[in-house]
Amino acid sequence: MKQMIGGGILFLLLGIPFTIVFLESMMVIHMLVQIPLLILAGWLMGAGVLQKFPRFFANWNGNGVSGILLVSIILMYWMLPRAMDEALLGGWIELFKFISLPVAGLFIRDSWTKLKTNGKSFVFLNFLSMFGLMGWLYMDAPIQLCNNYLELEQKALGWGFLAITLAMILYLLQNVFMDHSGREHEPL
Amino acid sequence: MGANTVLKTRNNQVVLQLIISGVVIVAMIVFGVIMLLAQGGVIELSAAAFYQMLTIHGTGMIGAAALAGSAVMWYFLDHYVNLSKKIFNTNLICFLIGVVMVIIGVFSFEYASGWTFLYPLPALSAGAWGTVGALLYLGGMLLIGVGFLLLFIDTGRAIIQKYGSLGKGLGWDVIAGKKSELDAPPAAVVASTMVTIVNISALTAGATVLVMNIINVVNPAITFDPLLAKNLTYAFGHIFANSTIYMAVVAVYEILSRATNRPWKSNKPFLIAWTSSTILTMIVYPHHLLMDSVMPKWILVMGQVLSYANGLPVLIITAYGALMIVYKSGIKWEMPSALMFLSMFGWTSGAIPAIVDATIVVNHVMHNTKWVPGHFHLYMGLGVVAMVFGFMYYLAKNDSSIQTNGMDRFAFVVYLLSMLGVSGSFLVSGAISTPRRFATHIPEWMGPAQFGAYSGILVALALSIFIIHFVRYLVVRRKALPTTGRAQQGMI
Amino acid sequence: MIQFIAWVVSLFCMLAIAFVFVFVALKSGQRENYEPIVKKWYKVRKVYGISLVVLIAIVSVYTLRNLPYNQPVYGKGIEPIVVGVEAFQFGFDISQREFNVGDSVEFDVTTADVTHGFGIYDEDMNLIAQTQAMPEYTNTVYITFTKPGTYQILCLEYCGLAHHIMVDQLVVKE
Known part of the structure; x- marks a missing residue:
């Protein structure tokens, strides 16, 4: 319950026009702060939603695969430079952002516990290579990908993605080489 | 009886993957022969057809080697850890759909970038192929990669579950002296751990570069750093192609030690060799970029030295171990053991031209000549292929009572000599500076190409005889299984 | 050799x-x-x-003592002739095609489209030097011509359907 309230407050804070303008003023903050925070808000609020409608989630997302698929589609959409641009124009796309990303957070919460090791690893490795690619794309693109952000900001975002990729690689390495014997739970 | 039935049902997909790979390999040899005949001036072939065949030949051979190699590895690893059959299945399904996409892309939409799809060639074909062909090919490759990624995630998960970590799967605790050599993980586990590590790395790099190419094909305005693309492409291609031999070599350990009745244990030198191979396999790929003076010089110098070093584990440990285990063992040679022994010769001798070409001064005048295909036709053709067919004979012998006959032994000799002929013709071509991947040759270069083509026909013949033996086994196997087993079996 | x-x-x-x-x-x-x-x-x-x-x-x-990337042995006070090369589908733009025996030449090689190869063949069709023509990058290859004759330039990286007919010539005079 605490989590749900926390999530709700976070969501409301993110929805204040001033915060929106501030967080969207820079590309790297837009992509790597606002968007993850929206997902986090959804994840937190998800605690209550999942409790309220356990049957629905058991029926539609029994093994977690359909949920994570939805998450991937939503996140893939928001990784596109075009999507950020259109969100800046306000209106429906912005609204869609404020709905789709919390929904993604909700389904991450639901799916991640249901997915087995293989599924989690697969999702993790796919995001790893896609974040790497995004880093490369934003750092290297000779053209301005967004109308509203300059190339320099694009480069900063690229470095941000690269940093995330490296962190993921380090996490992966320590995970697979750390000793898991004698433990109940499965790795990753 | 009950246990036996279970084991046989478990092998269904292994058997299926082997027969698919065997048939694909022979089909690809046919394309190879046609290309060599065209280069030798014996037949006329349009440039478009030649380069489409080139693309299919490379993709198909690597794919077949990986499919067969993973079947061998899965078969033995499954004895030691708890693998998911569902994932094994998923990989095959992804593979088959991917292959269909690749074939349609190449032959229906005339896509011909070579199997290396070197950026930005997929998008810039000078009018030879369009977006659809490129997307089908790249998408097919991506799907094949997804399947294999799932497979290696599963092997990694199973190894970690049983042994604690990938480090322990490589026997690091034994190397460190914390555990005795007697408790070291078996060879199949060590090799599988190595393959898991290198291939997950390769496939992640491969996915990045494939999606990058796809983005570039869809919107050519978005470009990427070609040097980074090249690095990633060759990191992926080199590691993935190389890993096939490390998957298949598991069969050598198991089969030779059974045939000679001698143990092939994982001791410290063995484990150190495999850990070295793990690291070296991932970092030697810069020997594909030795001509790019824009690369940092130290990387290229390392590329040479590490490529030399990469020969050491097999020359000092693996091949040496194979020789030792056979030496004065009183072994009764049969098709499986003979092919395994031959495969170690193919591997070691095939590594020599690669090591020579990794020398920067040599690379300067021999890379991108037919010297390089000379290396990998020997290495894969007499290494991986021998392991795969040896394993097929082993399965047939193990699971059924069918006997090999004179034909099989005849095919063995033909295979050995003709494969040497193919590889030798490529090496000679390379020594006289014949460029690789040329649709036509000047008259001076035609002789070796013709010789290679005729040798290739004999290779196809010999491998067909191998396949016939395997099909005989499949027929016997089908009859021997109880009805319930057959119902579960599906295709076979 | x-x-x-x-x-x-x-x-x-x-x-x-x-x-x-x-x-x-x-x-x-x-x-x-x-x-x-x-x-x-x-x-x-x-x-x-x-x-x-x-x-x-x-x-x-x-x-590893003498790498082809270093400006080679003829360094002593001799300035090489710098030649620009731009490869394209399917040919080469070469800023200078005629040389004299003894000339030390630096080829700066790049490409307008996809990756190509730049392989120099002598009159007996032996490959004597090569580098890659990379988009956005310039690779350098050095060579000293010691024999007169017509040298062939071949593309040594597969670049499309006309790859094998992508040739050019250099002439070295006494």
Whole structure:
């Protein structure tokens, strides 16, 4: 319950026009702060939603695969430079952002516990290579990908993605080489 | 009886993957022969057809080697850890759909970038192929990669579950002296751990570069750093192609030690060799970029030295171990053991031209000549292929009572000599500076190409005889299984 | 010349390996206890392994002294002729195609579209130098022409359907 309230407050804070303008003023903050925070808000609020409608989630997302698929589609959409641009124009796309990303957070919460090791690893490795690619794309693109952000900001975002990729690689390495014997739970 | 039935049902997909790979390999040899005949001036072939065949030949051979190699590895690893059959299945399904996409892309939409799809060639074909062909090919490759990624995630998960970590799967605790050599993980586990590590790395790099190419094909305005693309492409291609031999070599350990009745244990030198191979396999790929003076010089110098070093584990440990285990063992040679022994010769001798070409001064005048295909036709053709067919004979012998006959032994000799002929013709071509991947040759270069083509026909013949033996086994196997087993079996 | 050495060295090594395999195969009919064999041949392996490592070190040092990337031996006060090369599907733009015997030339190679190769063949169609033509990058290859004649330029990286007819010529005069 605490989590749900926390999530709700976070969501409301993110929805204040001033915060929106501030967080969207820079590309790297837009992509790597606002968007993850929206997902986090959804994840937190998800605690209550999942409790309220356990049957629905058991029926539609029994093994977690359909949920994570939805998450991937939503996140893939928001990784596109075009999507950020259109969100800046306000209106429906912005609204869609404020709905789709919390929904993604909700389904991450639901799916991640249901997915087995293989599924989690697969999702993790796919995001790893896609974040790497995004880093490369934003750092290297000779053209301005967004109308509203300059190339320099694009480069900063690229470095941000690269940093995330490296962190993921380090996490992966320590995970697979750390000793898991004698433990109940499965790795990753 | 009950246990036996279970084991046989478990092998269904292994058997299926082997027969698919065997048939694909022979089909690809046919394309190879046609290309060599065209280069030798014996037949006329349009440039478009030649380069489409080139693309299919490379993709198909690597794919077949990986499919067969993973079947061998899965078969033995499954004895030691708890693998998911569902994932094994998923990989095959992804593979088959991917292959269909690749074939349609190449032959229906005339896509011909070579199997290396070197950026930005997929998008810039000078009018030879369009977006659809490129997307089908790249998408097919991506799907094949997804399947294999799932497979290696599963092997990694199973190894970690049983042994604690990938480090322990490589026997690091034994190397460190914390555990005795007697408790070291078996060879199949060590090799599988190595393959898991290198291939997950390769496939992640491969996915990045494939999606990058796809983005570039869809919107050519978005470009990427070609040097980074090249690095990633060759990191992926080199590691993935190389890993096939490390998957298949598991069969050598198991089969030779059974045939000679001698143990092939994982001791410290063995484990150190495999850990070295793990690291070296991932970092030697810069020997594909030795001509790019824009690369940092130290990387290229390392590329040479590490490529030399990469020969050491097999020359000092693996091949040496194979020789030792056979030496004065009183072994009764049969098709499986003979092919395994031959495969170690193919591997070691095939590594020599690669090591020579990794020398920067040599690379300067021999890379991108037919010297390089000379290396990998020997290495894969007499290494991986021998392991795969040896394993097929082993399965047939193990699971059924069918006997090999004179034909099989005849095919063995033909295979050995003709494969040497193919590889030798490529090496000679390379020594006289014949460029690789040329649709036509000047008259001076035609002789070796013709010789290679005729040798290739004999290779196809010999491998067909191998396949016939395997099909005989499949027929016997089908009859021997109880009805319930057959119902579960599906295709076979 | 290099090709010949490479060929002989490779052939020698491969024949040596073949010899060992045949020897072991011929001896495989006899039967002896494994333990003494292991003991004896582990000792041999030590010597063999160390010699291989030493050999690799020596060959590395020897072959890495003169790399084709460095401006080579003719450095002493001689400025090379700088030639720009731009490859394209399917041909080469070369800023200078005629040279004199003894000229040291630096080819700065790049490409307008996909990756190409830039391989220089002498009159006997021996490959004497090559580099890659990369988009956005310029690779450099140095060469000193010691013999007169017509040199062929071939594309050595697959670049599309006309790859094999992507040729050009350089002329070196006395």
